[in-house]
Amino acid sequence: MTGLFGVVGRSNVVSTLFYGTDYHSHLGTKYGGIAYVDDKGDTIKKIHDINNTQFKSKFTDEIKGSSSNIMIGVISDKDPQPLTFLSKFGPFAVCMNGLIVNKEELKDSMISDGTSFAEVYHGDINQSDLLANLINKKDSIEDGIQYMWDSIDGAASLLIMTPNGIYAARDRKGISPLVLGTDGSRWVVASESSSFPNLGFKVERFLASGEIVFISMTGPETVMQGSPCGKTCAFLWVYTGFPSSSYEGINTEVVRENCGRFLARRDDVKADLVAGVPDSGTAHAIGYAMESGIPFRRVLHKYTPGYGRSYTPLTQEDRDRIALMKLIPNKETIEGNRIILCEDSIVRGTQLKNFTVKKLRQAGAREVHARPACPPLLYPCRYMLSTRRIEELAARKAIIDIEGRDLDDQEMAEYLDPDSEKYRMMVDHIRRDLDLDTLRFQRLEDMIEAIGLPRERLCLYCWTGERV
Numbered sequence: 001m002t003g004l005f006g007v008v009g010r011s012n013v014v015s016t017l018f019y020g021t022d023y024h025s026h027l028g029t030k031y032g033g034i035a036y037v038d039d040k041g042d043t044i045k046k047i048h049d050i051n052n053t054q055f056k057s058k059f060t061d062e063i064k065g066s067s068s069n070i071m072i073g074v075i076s077d078k079d080p081q082p083l084t085f086l087s088k089f090g091p092f093a094v095c096m097n098g099l100i101v102n103k104e105e106l107k108d109s110m111i112s113d114g115t116s117f118a119e120v121y122h123g124d125i126n127q128s129d130l131l132a133n134l135i136n137k138k139d140s141i142e143d144g145i146q147y148m149w150d151s152i153d154g155a156a157s158l159l160i161m162t163p164n165g166i167y168a169a170r171d172r173k174g175i176s177p178l179v180l181g182t183d184g185s186r187w188v189v190a191s192e193s194s195s196f197p198n199l200g201f202k203v204e205r206f207l208a209s210g211e212i213v214f215i216s217m218t219g220p221e222t223v224m225q226g227s228p229c230g231k232t233c234a235f236l237w238v239y240t241g242f243p244s245s246s247y248e249g250i251n252t253e254v255v256r257e258n259c260g261r262f263l264a265r266r267d268d269v270k271a272d273l274v275a276g277v278p279d280s281g282t283a284h285a286i287g288y289a290m291e292s293g294i295p296f297r298r299v300l301h302k303y304t305p306g307y308g309r310s311y312t313p314l315t316q317e318d319r320d321r322i323a324l325m326k327l328i329p330n331k332e333t334i335e336g337n338r339i340i341l342c343e344d345s346i347v348r349g350t351q352l353k354n355f356t357v358k359k360l361r362q363a364g365a366r367e368v369h370a371r372p373a374c375p376p377l378l379y380p381c382r383y384m385l386s387t388r389r390i391e392e393l394a395a396r397k398a399i400i401d402i403e404g405r406d407l408d409d410q411e412m413a414e415y416l417d418p419d420s421e422k423y424r425m426m427v428d429h430i431r432r433d434l435d436l437d438t439l440r441f442q443r444l445e446d447m448i449e450a451i452g453l454p455r456e457r458l459c460l461y462c463w464t465g466e467r468v
């Protein structure tokens with residue numbers, strides 16, 4: 001994931017940019033970056049590795065004494081961003097949120113046409129570098145963005161900062177939202193609306209899919225109309241988004257409570273308490289408790305001081321160690337109890353198995369019943385997250401074990417049907433592997449209803465394999 005933040009104001013906006021970008025820190029752990037137009041009109045960029053530290057600590061000294069009216073910031077889980085360019089459009093800086101699936105093909109054909117890429121890491125080009133080079137092929141930034149969207153397979157929302165303002169462009173498919181806000185004298189655009197209230201901003205509106213807005217000192221102006229028919233990533237509400245954020249005007253915490261309610265409505269398990277795997281499982285568990293009347297209690301406490309946000313450290317060994325250390329079981333609320341455990345999703349399943357269920361069992365849980373808030377994940381994301389391979393997914397591993405091989409898309413139908421025998425076998429395989437007493441996933445239709453948008457307005461590829 002990646003978080004984007006941009007601000008334009010009549011007075012110095014450095015502090016706004018600093019905190020606004022920092023409020024996107026849950027979306028990435030690799031690079032933090034800012035770009036701004038300084039008082040001489042020059043475009044400046046600064047990027048830091050934030051693997052083992054926080055955006056705040058890296059940029060505090062960096063911004064001291066700076067002054068600017070136009071700035072963009074980014075928290076990135078993949079490439080160093082923003083990148084700056086001197087082009088036929090003048091100087092600009094660009095950062096993006098998305099995934100370009102056909103990056104290699106585009107790179108090869110552009111290199112043979114004479115394009116050079118400056119940002120290369122172990123042979124891998126930077127996605128923002130690729131986007132900027134595609135945009136540069138047309139006669140205006142707006143036309144360049146359209147051309148870029150025509151050329152890529154995948155998705156990209158982006159910010160482009162020029163000496164006069166910021167272009168904000170929401171991915172044409174609508175996958176990753178951008179929200180506009182203002183306090184009357186400053187204008188902001190962000191991935192997360194949760195970055196607004198403490199900085200004094202109110203939400204103005206969400207950009208439409210494919211809409212391009214130019215934000216100048218006089219406010220935002222739509223320079224390319226969008227479409228109301230985009231498909232927003234459903235996983236934002238279930239897992240990746242911040243609880244107080246809204247997308248398309250729909251609040252994340254409330255959706256998670258709704259997910260918990262739907263899980264409870266279909267459930268008949270007897271239990272002493274409902275608990276969530278912190279953090280995002282907590283709201284799902286609260287919703288389950290509200291609906292079922294079974295008390296919500298906390299059985300695992302997240303210890304974050306000193307561990308930072310490192311949910312994707314570099315090596316598996318580091319990830320495992322941090323996962324082990326971060327969640328502290330509370331024997332007083334666990335021992336002897338039958339526990340319904342709400343979780344946002346089951347991806348690989350290894351963390352749930354080794355660092356959650358195992359701890360509950362060791363602390364004396366009588367029964368553990370897991371209730372993921374979304375259906376089994378069967379396809380790795382092809383629009384934003386690129387970290388997982390298909391065979392790493394717990395549900396896919398179960399299918400390979402049952403069938404003796406992986407299946408192609410046409411053969412998957414039965415595993416997508418929650419009323420089929422194959423689906424039941426897959427879930428039972430995962431249940432046994434994770435050492436659970438029972439396991440019941442959310443149904444797709446319930447998750448869609450919990451979000452509250454029509455099915456055709458959501459990306460559901462993770463669960464259905466249907467491309468956007």
Ligand code: SF4
Pocket residue numbers: 175233234235236380381382383384385459460461462463
């Ligand atoms: S594939 Fe999944 S994670 Fe990726 S955009 Fe679609 S719903 Fe979101």
